[in-house]
Amino acid sequence: MSTVVRSFEPPTTQGKTAIVSTDLKLYQSNGSPNSRRVRIYLAERGICASTIPVDLGAKEQFSDAYAAINPRRVVPTLVLGDGTAIGEVPAIWRYLEEAYPDRPLIGNTPKEKALVTMWERRIELEGFNPTMEAVRNAAAGLKGRAIAGPHDYEQIPALVERGKQRVKDFYADFNARLTDTPFIAGHYFSVADITGVVTVDFATKALGLPIPEDHVALKRWYELVSARPSIAA
């Protein structure tokens, strides 16, 4: 992690690299963008959890064993030492933030926590969700599975083009935002940046939509964030 990146972080997170061992289990898939949001978070915080692969290609998420852990049949799920199963990325982050309050990635004060929550959600609604929607409505392997979860819904081809247009609008809007701030939520790296980099990487890979060359501020942010070791998780 370079000095340049560190210099934007709040004082409480500087220079700490302690690894926290836990009895947490993360059920996840290497190819799943939602799983990656949690993997990067864990790496960034130095929290060690056992990862248990769920083979989406073999439809393992629909097995009785996994449905008992996550009735929505999606990855990831964090399982605590007492067996409590927590699904949904923001809920998993919330648990880790409350249980291991050192080095927060959702802010320190009530105001910071609210603003990080807002910006992370905007990245999800405006960038991450349209990317996933375009991919799920296009992929031949997801016929009849346009929405993740326990129910089957047919693909709607019009959502593919609309999703791609929304990703382009997202890039333009957040290029403007990042002209004003080094990171998405302000002057420190946060979960909003995690969802942002996962979105850009998946839109690039799965939709052929990298950041346009003329979006200088967005590219500067992407290069800054991508240099963090956690991003390889």
Added chain:
Amino acid sequence: MSTVVRSFEPPTTQGKTAIVSTDLKLYQSNGSPNSRRVRIYLAERGICASTIPVDLGAKEQFSDAYAAINPRRVVPTLVLGDGTAIGEVPAIWRYLEEAYPDRPLIGNTPKEKALVTMWERRIELEGFNPTMEAVRNAAAGLKGRAIAGPHDYEQIPALVERGKQRVKDFYADFNARLTDTPFIAGHYFSVADITGVVTVDFATKALGLPIPEDHVALKRWYELVSARPSIAA
């Protein structure tokens, strides 16, 4: 508020009815389901904020004055005494939960907070969002405005029927869930119940989809929750 309802609540919230006056301003619309999620929360917690109407019928959310407060041009927005503007319902709740930690509606422990976050998000993804999607893609007044926010996207008629089917699936899934627990997240009223009741009321009114008569557990929950004075907010 009846004794029956109170009996499910955690000890820390029992018998407290203090009203907290603040210098908060809530920009909102009476007809907006997202605004209602915040109004119910404030009433439930006894937190007083000034409400400032944003006239969606007159497209006031697109005015320069409102766009300066909420660049996404959606309601509600909570504005703090120092001028900080917080958009997005979960972010507004997060601020209020952190700034006024008495009588939490998102749980007391890290585990409770994570599980309430998970269940509230599931209600939103599986019930609230499909309801809004079906309404926005059908309404004549929302032609070219299928998605709330700064950009115009055309309506996709196939999303109307799919949305209605998803609401029916949501009702069936949460009827099963509420066979096991009095409230959505467990044995206490939480923000998951707020999003739940707002979803049912809006699906009933705007889509003609009330809870089916044979969904006994879901109806029992709805009647229990609707009896709370906050729900009239």
